[in-house]
Amino acid sequence: MNKTILITGAAKRIGREMAKAFFDKGWDIVIHFNNSIEDAQSLADQMNAQRSNSALIIQANLDHAKDIEKLADLALSKNGRIDALINNASTFYPTPVGTFSEANWEALMGSNLKAPLFLIQAFCEELKKNNGFIINVTDINVDKALINHSIYLAAKSGLQTLTRALAKELAPDIRVNAIAPGAILEPPNVEWTSEQKNKIINSVPMARMGTEKDIVDAAIYLSEAEYVTGQILNIDGGKSL
Ligand SMILES: NC(=O)c1ccc[n+]([C@@H]2O[C@H](COP(=O)([O-])OP(=O)(O)OC[C@H]3O[C@@H](n4cnc5c(N)ncnc54)[C@H](OP(=O)(O)O)[C@@H]3O)[C@@H](O)[C@H]2O)c1
Numbered sequence: 001m002n003k004t005i006l007i008t009g010a011a012k013r014i015g016r017e018m019a020k021a022f023f024d025k026g027w028d029i030v031i032h033f034n035n036s037i038e039d040a041q042s043l044a045d046q047m048n049a050q051r052s053n054s055a056l057i058i059q060a061n062l063d064h065a066k067d068i069e070k071l072a073d074l075a076l077s078k079n080g081r082i083d084a085l086i087n088n089a090s091t092f093y094p095t096p097v098g099t100f101s102e103a104n105w106e107a108l109m110g111s112n113l114k115a116p117l118f119l120i121q122a123f124c125e126e127l128k129k130n131n132g133f134i135i136n137v138t139d140i141n142v143d144k145a146l147i148n149h150s151i152y153l154a155a156k157s158g159l160q161t162l163t164r165a166l167a168k169e170l171a172p173d174i175r176v177n178a179i180a181p182g183a184i185l186e187p188p189n190v191e192w193t194s195e196q197k198n199k200i201i202n203s204v205p206m207a208r209m210g211t212e213k214d215i216v217d218a219a220i221y222l223s224e225a226e227y228v229t230g231q232i233l234n235i236d237g238g239k240s241l
Contacts (some may be wrong), residue, residue, distance in 0.1 A: 001080060001081060002027060002028045002054070003026075003027050003028070003081075003083040003084070003130075004027065004028040004029070004030060004079050004080075004081050004082055004083055004084075005019075005022050005027050005028075005029060005030070005082075005083060005084040005086065006030040006032060006071075006075050006082055006084070006085050006086070006119075007019050007022070007029065007030070007031065007032065007085075007086040007088055008032040008062065008085075008086065008087055008088050008089035008115070008119070008124075009032065009038075009088045009089030009090065009111075010029070010031040010032055010033065010040070010043070010088065011031060011033040011036035011039035011040035011043065011057075011077070011187075012036055012039050012223070013185055013188070013212065013213050014088060014137070014181070014184065014185065014215050014216075015086075015088040015089070016039070016043060016126060016212075017019060017212035017213065017215070017216050018086060018088065018212075018215065018216050018219050019031055019043060019055075020043075021142055021216040021219070021220060022219075022220075022223075023047050023050075023051075023054065023055070023220075025220070027084075028053075028079065029044075029047060029054065029055045029056075029082075030054065030055075030056055030057075030058060030075045030079055030082070030091065031043055031044055031055060031056070031057045031058070032057075032058050032059075032060060032071060032075075033057060033059055034059065034060065034061050034062070034089070037057075037059065038185050040057040040059075041057060043055070043057075044056060044057045045097045046200060047219060052094065056078055056079060058071055058075060058078075062089055062111045062114075062115035063106060063107055063110035063111060063114075063115075063116075064110075064232030065118065068114075068115050068118045068119060068122070069107070069118075069122065070121030071119070072123060074153060075123075076116070076123075079226040080233065081126065081130065082123050082126050082127065082130070082132070083127070083130045083132045084127070084132050084133050084134070084135075084223065085119060085120065085123055085127065085132070085133075085134045085135075086122075086134075086135045086136075086137065086219065087115070087116035087119060087134070087135070087136045087137060087159070088137045089115070090110050090111055090137070090221060091108055091110070091111045091112065091152075092106050092108075092149075092152055092187055092188075093108075093152070093176075093187075094148040094149055094152075095108070095148065095149065095150060095151045095152070096148040097150070100151060104151060105151055107154050108151040108152050108155050109151070109154075109158075109201050112152065112155035112156055112158075112159060113156075113158045113159050113162070114184060116136055116159055116162065117162055120134055120162075120166060120176075124170065124174070127170075127173070127174045128170070128173040129173055131173060132174055132175075133174060133175040133176070133177070133222065133223060134166070134174060134175070134176045134177070135159075135177055135178065135179060135219055135222050135223075136159050136163050136176070136177075136178040136179075137178070137179050137180075137181065137215075138156045138157075138159050138160050138163070138178045138179070138180045138183065139152075139153070139156045139180055139181060140180045140182045140234050140236045140239060140240045141153060141156070142156050142157045142160060142180065143240060144240065152178065156190070159164070159178065160178055160180070160232050163176055163177065163178040163230065163232060164230045164232075166238075167229040167230030167231075171229055175222075175226070175228065175229040176226075176229060176230065176231065177222045177225075177228060177229060177230065177232075177233065178229045178231070178232045179215060179218045179219060179222070179232075179233050179235055180232050180233065180234045180235065180236070180240075181210060181215055181235050181236065182201075182204065182210055182234065182236025182237060182239040182240065183200045183204065183209050183215075183236070183237075184209065184210040184211065184212070184214065184215060184235075185209075197209070203239055204238065204239045205237060205239070205241060206235040206237030206238055207237075208237065209237075210236065210237060214235050214237075215235055218233050219233045221233075223234075
């Protein structure tokens with residue numbers, strides 16, 4: 001039986017490219033999605049056409065504990081094994097002081113912090129058995145205090161803290177690392193003006209936006225780096241310097 005990786009938020013964008021890269025390396029893929037069923041299904045269809053039974057899709061809204069539990073149960077029962085988990089799914093929007101509600105708190109904390117932790121707990125025994133690894137996807141803005149995003153940043157900051165704490169707690173059986181992307185893609189449904197884009201590019205020593213491949217390369221590295229745990233890998237073209 002092939003090794004299997006569960007990637008949350010894998011129907012689109014960075015998660016999708018990570019799923020494709022692990023598939024190309026021979027892994028079976030559990031593609032988690034929330035709303036993007038067509039993208040998830042087409043990705044799974046492409047993979048299963050190349051290698052039968054190599055991909056399955058599971059829907060879950062990671063804001064809800066019941067859905068998190070359902071995702072973990074289905075991933076294990078339908079696939080039979082899990083060797084790695086990438087906590088990639090994320091809700092992202094601004095919450096200036098004076099505008100936010102408890103629902104905003106629940107949504108931003110849910111996908112970015114609560115779900116990763118509860119998924120790790122749900123898969124802990126399985127990952128231990130398989131000497132697996134976990135990659136949490138955070139954000140370099142945790143250290144840059146991106147204005148008007150306090151709740152999102154608190155959640156991603158918590159995810160970085162979990163990464164270090166759980167790396168120690170779960171060693172030597174499971175490695176836990178994080179990737180902190182810089183400016184990779186415009187937020188979903190947002191189109192930056194060329195002026196906005198240039199301003200960002202001018203703040204990046206490597207003089208370009210990142211690409212999905214830059215994050216994929218880091219994920220593949222961490223999947224193979226057997227002496228690396230508890231690390232936050234900034235993939236940001238030097239923006240955080
Ligand atoms: N893009 C960047 O430049 C950048 C910069 C810094 C950090 N990051 C981090 O890198 C990761 C990937 O970035 P991205 O831009 O590719 O992510 P994204 O497109 O914003 O989100 C990825 C997926 O997360 C899923 N998701 C959101 N809320 C959810 C919920 N409540 N329950 C379940 N799934 C939910 C969505 O799935 P559905 O579409 O199926 O609903 C979405 O497709 C994220 O963790 C992000 O915070 C990205």
